[in-house]
Amino acid sequence: MSAFVQITDVTRVFGPKLSLGEKIAAKLGGNVETRSVRAVSGVTLSVRKGETLGLVGESGCGKSTLGRAIAGILPPTSGTVTIDGAPVMADGTKATTRVQTVFQDPFASLDPRMKVGHTVAEGPIAHGLTTRADARRYVADWFDRVGLDPAWVERHPHQFSGGQRQRIAIARALAMQPDVLICDEPVASLDVSIQAQIINLFLELTRDLALTSVFISHDLSVIQHVSDRVAVMYLGRIVELGPVGEVFGNPAHPYTKALFGSVPKLVLDADELVRFETIEGEVPSPLSPPTGCNFHPRCPCATTICQTGRPSMEPIHDYRSVACHHYKACLGKEEHD
Amino acid sequence: MSDTNTPFRRFWTEFRENKVAVFALAVVVTMILLALFASVVSPQNPYDLANLSLMDSRRPPGFVGSGGYTHLLGTDPQGRDLLSAIFHGLRISIQIGLAAGFVSLTIGTALGITAAYLGGRIEALIMRLVDLQLSFPAILLALVMVALLGQGKAQLIGALVAAQYAYFARTAYGAAKAERGKDYIEAALATPLSGRLVVWRHLLPNCTPPLIVVATVQIANSISLEATLSFLGLGLPVTEPSLGMLISNGFPYMMSGRYWISVYPGVALIILIVAINVVGDQVRDQFNPRLRK
Amino acid sequence: MSDPVLSVKGLSTHFFTRAGVVKAVNGVSFDLARGEIMGLVGESGSGKTVTGFSLLGLVDAPGRIVEGSIKLNGVELTTLSEAELRKRRGHEISMIFQDPIATLNPMLTIGQQMKLAIDAHERVSAAAARSRATELLTQVGIPSAAARLRAYPHEFSGGMRQRVAIAIALLHRPSVIVADEPTTALDVSIQAQILAKMRALARETGTAMVWISHDLAVVSSLASKLAVMYAGRIVEEGPTATLLRDPRHPYTAGLIASLPAMAKPGAPLNQIAGSTPSLLSLPEGCPFSPRCTHASGQCTTDADMTQNGGRQWRCFHPVGQTAPEPA
Numbered sequence: 001m002s003a004f005v006q007i008t009d010v011t012r013v014f015g016p017k018l019s020l021g022e023k024i025a026a027k028l029g030g031n032v033e034t035r036s037v038r039a040v041s042g043v044t045l046s047v048r049k050g051e052t053l054g055l056v057g058e059s060g061c062g063k064s065t066l067g068r069a070i071a072g073i074l075p076p077t078s079g080t081v082t083i084d085g086a087p088v089m090a091d092g093t094k095a096t097t098r099v100q101t102v103f104q105d106p107f108a109s110l111d112p113r114m115k116v117g118h119t120v121a122e123g124p125i126a127h128g129l130t131t132r133a134d135a136r137r138y139v140a141d142w143f144d145r146v147g148l149d150p151a152w153v154e155r156h157p158h159q160f161s162g163g164q165r166q167r168i169a170i171a172r173a174l175a176m177q178p179d180v181l182i183c184d185e186p187v188a189s190l191d192v193s194i195q196a197q198i199i200n201l202f203l204e205l206t207r208d209l210a211l212t213s214v215f216i217s218h219d220l221s222v223i224q225h226v227s228d229r230v231a232v233m234y235l236g237r238i239v240e241l242g243p244v245g246e247v248f249g250n251p252a253h254p255y256t257k258a259l260f261g262s263v264p265k266l267v268l269d270a271d272e273l274v275r276f277e278t279i280e281g282e283v284p285s286p287l288s289p290p291t292g293c294n295f296h297p298r299c300p301c302a303t304t305i306c307q308t309g310r311p312s313m314e315p316i317h318d319y320r321s322v323a324c325h326h327y328k329a330c331l332g333k334e335e336h337d
Numbered sequence: 338m339s340d341t342n343t344p345f346r347r348f349w350t351e352f353r354e355n356k357v358a359v360f361a362l363a364v365v366v367t368m369i370l371l372a373l374f375a376s377v378v379s380p381q382n383p384y385d386l387a388n389l390s391l392m393d394s395r396r397p398p399g400f401v402g403s404g405g406y407t408h409l410l411g412t413d414p415q416g417r418d419l420l421s422a423i424f425h426g427l428r429i430s431i432q433i434g435l436a437a438g439f440v441s442l443t444i445g446t447a448l449g450i451t452a453a454y455l456g457g458r459i460e461a462l463i464m465r466l467v468d469l470q471l472s473f474p475a476i477l478l479a480l481v482m483v484a485l486l487g488q489g490k491a492q493l494i495g496a497l498v499a500a501q502y503a504y505f506a507r508t509a510y511g512a513a514k515a516e517r518g519k520d521y522i523e524a525a526l527a528t529p530l531s532g533r534l535v536v537w538r539h540l541l542p543n544c545t546p547p548l549i550v551v552a553t554v555q556i557a558n559s560i561s562l563e564a565t566l567s568f569l570g571l572g573l574p575v576t577e578p579s580l581g582m583l584i585s586n587g588f589p590y591m592m593s594g595r596y597w598i599s600v601y602p603g604v605a606l607i608i609l610i611v612a613i614n615v616v617g618d619q620v621r622d623q624f625n626p627r628l629r630k
Numbered sequence: 631m632s633d634p635v636l637s638v639k640g641l642s643t644h645f646f647t648r649a650g651v652v653k654a655v656n657g658v659s660f661d662l663a664r665g666e667i668m669g670l671v672g673e674s675g676s677g678k679t680v681t682g683f684s685l686l687g688l689v690d691a692p693g694r695i696v697e698g699s700i701k702l703n704g705v706e707l708t709t710l711s712e713a714e715l716r717k718r719r720g721h722e723i724s725m726i727f728q729d730p731i732a733t734l735n736p737m738l739t740i741g742q743q744m745k746l747a748i749d750a751h752e753r754v755s756a757a758a759a760r761s762r763a764t765e766l767l768t769q770v771g772i773p774s775a776a777a778r779l780r781a782y783p784h785e786f787s788g789g790m791r792q793r794v795a796i797a798i799a800l801l802h803r804p805s806v807i808v809a810d811e812p813t814t815a816l817d818v819s820i821q822a823q824i825l826a827k828m829r830a831l832a833r834e835t836g837t838a839m840v841w842i843s844h845d846l847a848v849v850s851s852l853a854s855k856l857a858v859m860y861a862g863r864i865v866e867e868g869p870t871a872t873l874l875r876d877p878r879h880p881y882t883a884g885l886i887a888s889l890p891a892m893a894k895p896g897a898p899l900n901q902i903a904g905s906t907p908s909l910l911s912l913p914e915g916c917p918f919s920p921r922c923t924h925a926s927g928q929c930t931t932d933a934d935m936t937q938n939g940g941r942q943w944r945c946f947h948p949v950g951q952t953a954p955e956p957a
Contacts, residue, residue, distance in 0.1 A: 058817035073527045095529040109520035113542045122538065123528040156344075161905040169524075176528060191673035192844060196888035196901035203898060218818070221847075225890035225899070244895065262822035264847040266891055267871055279819040282787050351648075 003046030004212050005070065005180055010079035012040040012065050037286045039065040040076070041236035044313070047180070047212055054227030054244060055216045058259070060286060062236040064184055067216045071099045071182045083180060097127055100173035104185040106165030110157040117143075117153025120172045129177060142171040146201060163194035167201065174205065181206070181213040187222060199226060220263050224248050229319075232256045235286060235294040238313065242320035252322040255279075255295045293325065301326050351623055358619035364612040368605075372428035379421035380406050384577060389416045395595050411597040413586055419597065422583055423605050429579040430606070433490065434560035437497035441559075442552050444498065445505025450544065452506075453513035454536055464510060467503045475500040479562055483571045493572060497559050508551045512544040546624040553617035557610045564606055580606045633704065634661035635805040635838050636685070636723075641698035643677075643684045652909045654680040654693065656862035659935075662806065665836045667829070669849030669870065672859035675906055678842045681859070682808045685840065686725055687715045703805055721751040721802045728811040730795040734783040740767075740794055741779030747798050766797040771827050789820035796828070803835060810842045825852050846886065850874055858882045861907055861917035868941025876950050878936075878943040881918045883950070916945070924949065 015036040018026065026032040040062040047053045055063045068074035070081050072088035072095035081088045088096045103109040111119055120142060121135040130138040140150035146167040157165055166186060173181060183202065187195040203226060206213050217223050223230055223244070230247050232240040232255070240253040251257040258279040281298045284290055290297050296306035305325050313321045353359060371378060381404060382388055393402040394416040400408045402418070410419040452463040470478070482496035516522060517540065525535045560580075566572040567581030568588075578586065580602045587598025643655040655677040662668055672678040683689050685700060687707060700707040702723055707715065727733050735743055744763035748754055754762070760779065767775035770793040783791060792812055799807050809828075813821040829852055832839055843849050849856060850870055857867040858879065866879040877883040886892065887900040904921040907913060913920055919929035924947040935942045 058819065071527055073523065095527050097528070101524070101527050103520045103524060105520060109524050111521045111525070111539050111543065114538070122525075122534070123530060126528070126530055126534065163905055172524070172528075191906065192846070193673060193885055193888055193902040194905060196890075196899035197903075199890065200898045200901055203896065220818075221890040225893065225895050259819065262819045264822070264825065264845070264851040266847045266874060266886075266889065267850040279822075282789055282820060283817065 002048070004049035004084060005047040005214075006080075006082045007043060007045040007047075007066075007070060008080050008082075010040055010043045010066065010069055010076045010081060011038065012062075012069055012074065013038050013077045033287070035287045038236050038289070039286065040069065042079070043236075043238055045231060045238060045241070047214060049212055050210050051228040052206060052213045052215055052226055054223035054230040055214055055233065056218065056220060056223045056230060057233035058218060058283060060235075060283060061233040063216045063218075063233050066233070067101070067182045067184050067214060070180070070214060071101045072096050073101065097123075097176050098178055099180040099182060100176050100178040101182040101184060102166070102169050102173050102186045105189045106162055106169050107157075107189070109169050110165055112157050114156070115154055116157060116160070116168050119157075120153075120168065120175050123172065123176050127176065129175070139171075139175065142175045145174070145205070146171045147197075161194075162190050163197055166190060166198050170198075170201065170205070174209070179212060181211050183213060183215045185217055186215075188217065188219065195222070202226060220248075220260065232259070235283065235289050237294060237323065239295065239324070240322045241313065242316070242322075246320060252316060252320075252327045253295075253324050254299050254301060254327075258298075293323075301329065348623060352619060355619050358615055361612040361615035361619075364608060365616060368427060368609050368612070369431060371424050372431045375421075375424035375428045379418070379424045380404070381418040381421040383417040383422040383425050386576075391416050395590060395598065397595070398597055410601045411595075413583065413598050414590070415586075419583075419601055422578060423580070423602050426578055426580040426583050426602060427605060427609070429573065429577060430560050430563060430581070430609070433494060433497070433563050433579070434556045437494045437501065437559040437563070438552055438556035440494065440498045441502040441555060442505050442548065445502040445507075446509040446541075446544070446548060448502070449506040449509025449511075450513045450536060450540060453510050453517055454532070454540060463506070467506045467510075470503045471507065475558070475562060476565060479566060480569075480571065483566060488571070488574065490573060493563065493566065496566070497562055500562065501555055501559060504551060504555055505548065508547050509544055512547045513540055516540055516543045550617060550621040550624055553613055553620060557613040557617070560613075561606070561610055635664050635703055636662040636840075637699075637701040638685070639699045639701075641681065641684060641700060642696050643680050643689055643693055644696050645693040647692055650910045652693075653862050653912060654909060655684060657698070658859075658862075658864050659698075660857055660864065660867060662838045662840065664805070664838055665832055666855060667832050667839045667841055667853045669853030669856045670840055670842045670859060671844065671846060671849055671856060673844055673906060675861070675909060676859040677862040677909075678844075678859050679810055682725065682810050682840060682842050685806075685808050686719055686723055687712075688719075688725070717751070720747060720799075720804075722804050723806045723808065724799040724802070724804045726792075726795050726799050726807060726809040726812045728814055730788070730791040730812075731783065733795055733798075734791065736783055739780050739782055740786075744779070744798060744801065747801050751802055762801070763797070766800055767794070769831070770794075770797045770800070771823065772797070789816050789824065792816060792824060793827075796824075796831075800831065800835065800837070804837060806838045806840065808840045808842070811844070813848065814843070814845070821848070828852065846874065846889065847891075858885070861912060862909060863917065863944065865918065865945070866941075866943040868943075873941060878941070878948040878950060879918075879945050880922050880924045880947070880949055884921075 013036050016033050018032065022032045026034050043066060055066065057063045065074065069076045070088065075089055083098050088099060110116065117139050120139045124130045124138060125132055125135055139153055143150045143153060148164060148167050148171070160168065187198050190198060199222065205211065215223065215226050227244045229242060230244045231238050232253065234255050240247060240251065240256045247256065248260070251260055262279055279298055284297065292308045293306040293311050296302040299306065303326065309325065311323045311325050313323045315321045376382065390403045393412050394414050396402065396408055396412045398409060398411040400411060402408055402412065408418050410423070413419055413422060448463050452460040479496045479500040482499045483492065486492035486495055522535060522539055525539050563572060563579060564581030567579050568585040570585065572581055573579055575582065583602035584599045587595070591599055639659045641655055641658045645652040645654055658681055660668065670678045670681065680689065684695055689695060695708055698708065702718065741760065741763060745756070745759045748759045748762065763779060764775045767778060772778055772790060772793055786794060813824050816824065825848065831837065841849055841853055853870050856870045856873050857864045858881065859865065860881050866873065866877065866882045873882065874886060877886055884900070884902040888902060890899060893899050902921055907917055907920065915930040915932055919925040926947065928946045933944050933946050935944050936948070
C-alpha cells in the first residue's frame with residue numbers, strides 16, 4: 001500500500017507578531033515575549049488512499065495546525081505535503097481544491113448573510129465543477145446526499161440547528177469533489193444525540209465516495225470509532241502511530257497509555273467508584289518545550305537519555321511506530337506494578 | 338419560515354416598537370420630501386433675484402409681502418421668504434450631507450477593508466494615516482481643505498469627505514478585522530475562492546451593519562459641519578444659501594429683535610440632526626446584539 | 631437517611647422574551663443528601679444550566695423563577711430577599727463555572743480575592759485568612775500554595791485556575807456546590823486530576839454537589855445519582871450505574887446507545903433522529919415524543935413521574951421493563 005497523502009518533515013512555527021513599540025521595548029530589554037511557538041515540529045506521516053487517519057491529542061498539541069497544513073490553508077514553515085505526488089500548495093500560497101475541510105464550529109463556518117445553497121454552490125461554480133445555470137440542481141443533489149431537504153437551499157444559516165449546519169458544511173466540502181477530506185473536530189460542538197448522526201453520515205459518505213480522510217479530534221471514543229489508523233500527537237510531535245485497534249488495545253507510548261487512562265469511561269457494570277489514572281503535572285508551555293523527549297517531565301519511566309536525546313519514530317513492526325526510548329521496558333515495568 | 342420573515346421585515350418589526358424612533362424616521366422622511374419638492378411647496382423661489390424685493394426684507398412672521406402671500410416665518414435681509422429659503426436650504430444641506438456621507442463611506446470602507454484583508458505593511462500604513470488624521474478635529478481639517486480647494490459645492494463635499502472618511506475607515510477596519518478571523522472566511526479561502534470573491538461576497542456584506550450605523554451618524558455630522566462652514570462664510574456662494582448661511586445672515590439682527598431670521602433655520606437644522614441621530618441610535622441598538630434583550 | 635441538604639420541588643424558570651415565553655426549566659424536582667454528588671445531564675437547551683443558576687437565585691431578567699420551592703438546609707430560598715440570598719450565596723451554597731477566568735478578577739492576586747471572599751461572610755484576621763486560603767489551595771492540589779497566593783490569575787494555567795475557583799467555592803465549607811461543566815474546557819489529563827480531587831473533597835468535607843454536564847462518561851465516574859434533563863424537565867432520575875446500565879426513558883436509552891463506545895468501531899451508531907425542540911414552542915405532552923420510536927397517541931398528554939425502587943422516570947412507555955433482565 002502506497003502513500004496517497006505524504007507529509008514530509010512538516011514544521012510550522014508561529015512567531016510573535018510584535019508591534020514597533022514592542023520591538024523597541026524588546027531591544028531595550030523590556031519584558032516582551034519574543035519566543036516563537038513550534039506548533040508542529042518535524043512531522044512525517046502518510047495517509048493511504050481510502051483510509052481514515054485519526055489525529056488525536058490534547059488542546060495545543062498541534063493537530064489542527066497539522067490539519068490546516070495538509071489542507072493547504074496554512075503553509076508549513078518547512079517540509080512538504082503532497083497528494084498523489086503533487087504538492088498541495090501549487091505556487092506555495094494557494095490552497096488546492098483536492099483537499100477540503102470541515103471545520104469545528106458550524107455556527108462560525110457558514111456565512112451568516114448568505115443563503116446556504118449559495119454557500120455550497122460558489123466553490124463549484126468558481127472552479128467549473130458546475131455552471132451557474134446548473135448550480136441549483138447540483139447543490140440540491142448534495143443536499144440530498146447529506147440528508148437535507150433540497151428545498152432548504154434558499155434559507156439562511158440561522159434557520160438551521162447545529163447538526164443541520166454541519167451537514168451543510170459537509171455538503172460544501174464534498175461539492176468540491178475532493179480526494180481528501182479533513183475533518184477538524186467536526187462533532188466537538190454538537191450535542192451528544194446529534195454527534196451520532198454526523199458520525200454516521202461521515203462513515204457513510206467516506207465509504208460511498210471512497211474518500212481519503214484525516215479526522216482530527218480530542219475525543220478518543222470518536223477517533224476509535226471512525227479511524228482505520230491513528231496518530232497520537234503531543235506538543236507538536238507524533239508520538240505513536242498505528243492501526244486503531246492495536247493502538248487502543250495496547251498503547252506503546254507512555255503518553256498514549258496515560259491519555260487513555262485519564263479519559264472518563266462510561267461506568268455501567270459496577271456501583272463502585274472508578275479509579276482515575278491521572279498523568280502528573282500539566283502540558284508544558286509550547287513556548288519552551290522540554291529538551292529531549294517532550295513528555296519526559298511527566299513520564300513515569302523517564303531516564304537521563306530522555307532529557308537529552310529526542311526519540312525518533314521507531315517501527316515496532318511493519319505498520320506501527322512509536323517515538324520512545326523505553327517503550328518496551330516501560331510497558332513491561334508498568335505491567336509488573 | 339416563509340418569505341414574510343425576511344431580514345428586512347424582522348428589522349422593521351423591531352424598529353416599530355420604538356415609537357420615538359418611528360416618529361424621528363417620519364420627521365427625517367418628511368424633511369427629505371420637503372427638500373426634494375422644495376420648488377413645489379415653497380411659495381417663492383428664493384434663488385430668483387427677480388422675485389425678491391428689498392421692501393420685504395427683515396419682515397416678521399405673518400407679514401403679507403408684495404407678492405401677495407403671507408410670509409409664515411417672516412423674511413430675511415434680502416427679502417426672501419424664510420419658509421421657502423429653509424426648504425431650499427434643507428435641500429442643499431441634505432444634498433451635501435448625503436453626497437459627502439456616501440463618498441466618505443466608499444473611500445473609508447475601501448481603505449479599511451483593504452487594510453484588514455491584506456494586513457502587514459499596507460495595513461500599518463493605512464491605519465497609522467487614519468489614526469493620525471483622527472487626532473485632528475474634523476472642523477480644523479475641513480477648514481484647511483476649504484482654504485486649499487476654494488469655494489463651491491464639489492470643493493465643499495471634498496473638504497467634508499477629507500474630514501470624515503477616517504471614521505468609516507476605522508469602523509470598516511474594525512469590523513473586517515473581526516470577520517477576517519472567523520471560520521467562514523477561512524472556509525472560503527480554503528475552497529479556494531479568489532481574494533476578490535471573498536472580499537465582495539463575504540467580507541463586505543458582513544461588515545455593513547456597523548457601517549450603516551456610522552453612516553447615519555456621519556451624514557448628520559456632515560450636515561452640521563457644512564452648516565458650521567457656511568456660518569463661517571466658507572461654504573457655498575451667497576446666491577444659494579444653505580441652512581448654515583441663513584443662520585449666519587440673520588445673526589447680526591439677533592440683538593435687534595429680529596430673531597426669526599436665525600432661529601427658524603436653526604430650529605430646522607436641529608430637528609433634522611436630532612431626528613437622524615435618534616434613527617441612528619435605534620439602528621445601532623438593533624445591530625448590536627449585546628444590547629439586545 | 632437524614633434530611634436532604636437541598637430539596638427542589640416543582641421548580642420552573644421561564645424567560646419572558648420578545649419572541650415569547652421560553653420555558654427553560656419546567657417542574658424540576660430532586661433531593662440532595664449531605665456529601666452526595668448528583669450528575670445533572672442534558673444537551674444544550676435542556677435547562678440544566680438555568681436550573682443551576684436558579685438554585686443560587688442568579689437568574690437575570692427577562693428570566694425568573696415562576697413556580698416551585700428550593701429548600702437549602704430547611705430554609706426556603708425562593709421567597710428570600712436579595713440581601714438574605716447574598717448572605718447564603720458563597721457561604722452555604724456556591725457555584726463553579728465552566729470558564730474560571732470569568733469568575734476571577736484579573737486585577738487582584740489570588741490571595742486578595744480569597745481574602746475578599748472570606749470577608750464577605752466572616753470577620754477574621756489577615757493571618758487567619760491567609761492560612762485558610764493556603765490550606766484550601768493545598769487541598770485542591772496547588773503546589774507551593776503559600777507562594778501562589780501572591781500570583782495573579784493570568785499566571786495560572788487553565789487547570790490551575792479552575793482549582794483556584796474550586797478552592798474559593800470551598801472557602802466557607804458550603805453545604806452545596808453547583809458545578810456547571812467545570813471540566814469541559816480542560817484537557818482530559820487535567821480533567822481526570824480535577825474529577826479525582828472533587829470526589830475526594832465531597833467525601834472529606836461532606837459538601838454535596840450538583841454536577842452539571844453534557845458528558846455521560848464524566849458524570850458516570852463521579853456522581854452517585856443522575857438526573858437526565860430534556861427540554862426543561864427531568865425525564866429520568868436514579869442511581870448512576872443502574873440508570874446507565876438499564877435506562878427507562880427512551881431518551882436516556884437513545885443517548886447512551888448513540889455513544890461511539892457502545893458500537894463496534896466503524897459500524898453505524900444508534901442515532902436519535904431529529905433535533906431538540908425549540909423551548910418557545912414545545913410539543914404537547916412529552917417533549918421527546920416527536921423523536922421517540924416508542925411514542926403513541928397517549929404521549930401528547932403529560933406523563934407523571936413513575937417511582938420505582940429508588941428511581942423514577944417520566945414516560946408512558948418505559949424501555950427495558952417488559953423484557954426480562956439478562957442473566
